[in-house]
Amino acid sequence: MSYFRSVSQMDDVMAELSIARKKGHELSLARVGKEFGVADRAVTVLSDIGFDVRPGEFLSIVGASGCGKSTLLRLILGLDTVYDGEIRVGGERVLRPGADRAIVFQEHRLLPWLTAEANVAVALRRSPLSKAERREKVAGLLHLVGLDHAAQAYPAQLSGGMAQRVAIARALVSDPRLLLLDEPLGALDALTRLRLQDELKRIVADEGITTVLVTHDVEEAVYLGNRVIVMQPNPGRIAEIVPISESYARDRSDPFFIARRDEILTQLGVGHSTVKGLSEVEARIDAA
Amino acid sequence: MSRSFVQAALAPVILLILWEAASHSGLVDPRFLPPLEQVWIAGRAEWASGDLAAAIRASLARDILGFIVGSTIGTVLGVVIGLSKTTQRLLGPMLVVHRQIALFAWIPLLSAWFGGGEVGKIAFIAMAAFQPTVVNSWRGVANIPQQYRELSMALAFRGLDFLTLIALPGSLAEIFAGLRAALIYAWMATIGAELLLDVAPGLGGRMDEGQHLFEMNLLVFYLIVLAIVGGLFTLATGRLETRLARWRAA
Numbered sequence: 001m002s003y004f005r006s007v008s009q010m011d012d013v014m015a016e017l018s019i020a021r022k023k024g025h026e027l028s029l030a031r032v033g034k035e036f037g038v039a040d041r042a043v044t045v046l047s048d049i050g051f052d053v054r055p056g057e058f059l060s061i062v063g064a065s066g067c068g069k070s071t072l073l074r075l076i077l078g079l080d081t082v083y084d085g086e087i088r089v090g091g092e093r094v095l096r097p098g099a100d101r102a103i104v105f106q107e108h109r110l111l112p113w114l115t116a117e118a119n120v121a122v123a124l125r126r127s128p129l130s131k132a133e134r135r136e137k138v139a140g141l142l143h144l145v146g147l148d149h150a151a152q153a154y155p156a157q158l159s160g161g162m163a164q165r166v167a168i169a170r171a172l173v174s175d176p177r178l179l180l181l182d183e184p185l186g187a188l189d190a191l192t193r194l195r196l197q198d199e200l201k202r203i204v205a206d207e208g209i210t211t212v213l214v215t216h217d218v219e220e221a222v223y224l225g226n227r228v229i230v231m232q233p234n235p236g237r238i239a240e241i242v243p244i245s246e247s248y249a250r251d252r253s254d255p256f257f258i259a260r261r262d263e264i265l266t267q268l269g270v271g272h273s274t275v276k277g278l279s280e281v282e283a284r285i286d287a288a
Numbered sequence: 289m290s291r292s293f294v295q296a297a298l299a300p301v302i303l304l305i306l307w308e309a310a311s312h313s314g315l316v317d318p319r320f321l322p323p324l325e326q327v328w329i330a331g332r333a334e335w336a337s338g339d340l341a342a343a344i345r346a347s348l349a350r351d352i353l354g355f356i357v358g359s360t361i362g363t364v365l366g367v368v369i370g371l372s373k374t375t376q377r378l379l380g381p382m383l384v385v386h387r388q389i390a391l392f393a394w395i396p397l398l399s400a401w402f403g404g405g406e407v408g409k410i411a412f413i414a415m416a417a418f419q420p421t422v423v424n425s426w427r428g429v430a431n432i433p434q435q436y437r438e439l440s441m442a443l444a445f446r447g448l449d450f451l452t453l454i455a456l457p458g459s460l461a462e463i464f465a466g467l468r469a470a471l472i473y474a475w476m477a478t479i480g481a482e483l484l485l486d487v488a489p490g491l492g493g494r495m496d497e498g499q500h501l502f503e504m505n506l507l508v509f510y511l512i513v514l515a516i517v518g519g520l521f522t523l524a525t526g527r528l529e530t531r532l533a534r535w536r537a538a
Binding site: 097099102113114125 | 438442443
């Protein structure tokens with residue numbers, strides 16, 4: 001089954017991928033499992049997770065709360081190194097956090113005592129770049145997320161969407177090869193979220209970074225991802241891997257994407273005939 | 289004059305009027321509660337002779353030295369303890385118990401170790417400044433949210449990065465509250481040391497003289513001086529704290 005629907009689209013894709021492959025690392029997971037001890041009892045949070053993400057690919061992971069998708073990101077980042085199986089980034093086993101990986105959390109986690117600019121610069125703390133080069137890099141990233149004017153603002157002066165954009169700039173400033181997004185837009189209002197989805201799509205496509213997005217918003221997963229992994233809870237496992245499109249050029253109202261969305265919703269146990277609005281879908285998934 | 293100032297001033301003014309009336313009417317023995325004008329006379333004499341300035345200088349020097357020694361040790365130790373769960377388990381309980389011992393109970397031991405002279409006094413003042421600073425800086429650093437510790441790992445911080453970028457600025461408010469308390473404690477300890485250890489130049493020394501010469505007006509005058517100096521300390525630290533925590537006001 002081909003997801004390219006025209007020759008010209010295919011050309012776009014090849015052009016995009018050739019840029020992309022220069023920067024992103026490959027990510028591969030094999031038989032990854034994770035248990036937590038809860039009151040003398042081992043609870044399996046993740047079971048037999050295996051997938052590969054190609055360099056420059058954007059992978060979305062969706063699933064109900066508690067399916068272990070955030071735990072999976074923590075493992076890939078190297079925050080937690082006690083697990084079964086193997087995780088490799090750019091061929092190297094993940095043993096600890098490293099400068100080749102960056103994360104954006106659901107909460108912006110900006111340091112309240114630093115300006116937006118300084119918050120981005122903390123990620124270059126251990127960079128070999130000169131002072132002037134760092135300043136240039138930070139300014140460039142703030143420009144990329146459209147916040148040149150807010151460089152001197154403190155986090156308390158920024159709106160939720162602006163703060164999250166600073167967090168995205170902080171994640172990108174160190175030129176990571178793998179970008180992890182842990183429901184980065186989940187705490188934002190619907191309009192800001194749509195706008196930032198477009199920005200994320202543009203930035204990640206331009207930069208060609210391999211990206212893994214964890215979200216419970218199916219529409220977001222489909223809109224941004226080249227592929228979507230659907231996870232099921234108890235224990236957290238992969239239910240299905242849904243290919244979307246190799247291209248980043250897409251339209252929210254494209255019937256093709258709507259069909260993929262409905263397919264995933266069905267997989268999550270939400271019948272698409274009953275789907276009326278996005279918020280209702282989210283509520284159902286959260287409750288699942 | 290603002291309404292709140294008038295309200296705040298009401299009780300002291302009434303008290304002063306009652307005081308004045310009591311010592312003049314013969315209700316109380318003016319030798320024990322001297323009338324205000326007698327306090328004023330004592331104050332002017334202290335000012336004119338230079339005794340007031342010399343006493344303030346001597347006490348402040350002692351206070352500041354003890355404060356610096358005690359609060360430096362306290363803050364550094366507290367931050368180090370707060371950084372790791374192991375040090376918290378090892379040293380935390382001991383410090384909590386240490387805090388239960390009344391400050392003045394250390395005087396006999398400290399004077400045995402360091403003598404009742406200058407060194408003993410400064411050791412006691414340092415101990416007073418140590419207590420609130422160690423506990424506050426420890427709690428401040430230990431209470432840095434887990435998210436920030438995770439962030440520091442995610443950003444691959446090394447060495448002192450976590451300390452300088454997250455732990456210290458993040459616990460600044462608590463550390464400062466500790467330093468502020470330490471300044472007040474140290475000031476109390478200064479007067480305590482001057483009154484309870486060997487007599488030496490300083491505000492406590494002047495009060496000691498007032499007591500021995502039975503000059504209650506001198507004693508009362510120096511009580512007022514103590515209140516003013518203490519108040520100035522509080523005011524100054526409050527200002528400094530606001531300046532250092534600009535981001536909070538933002």
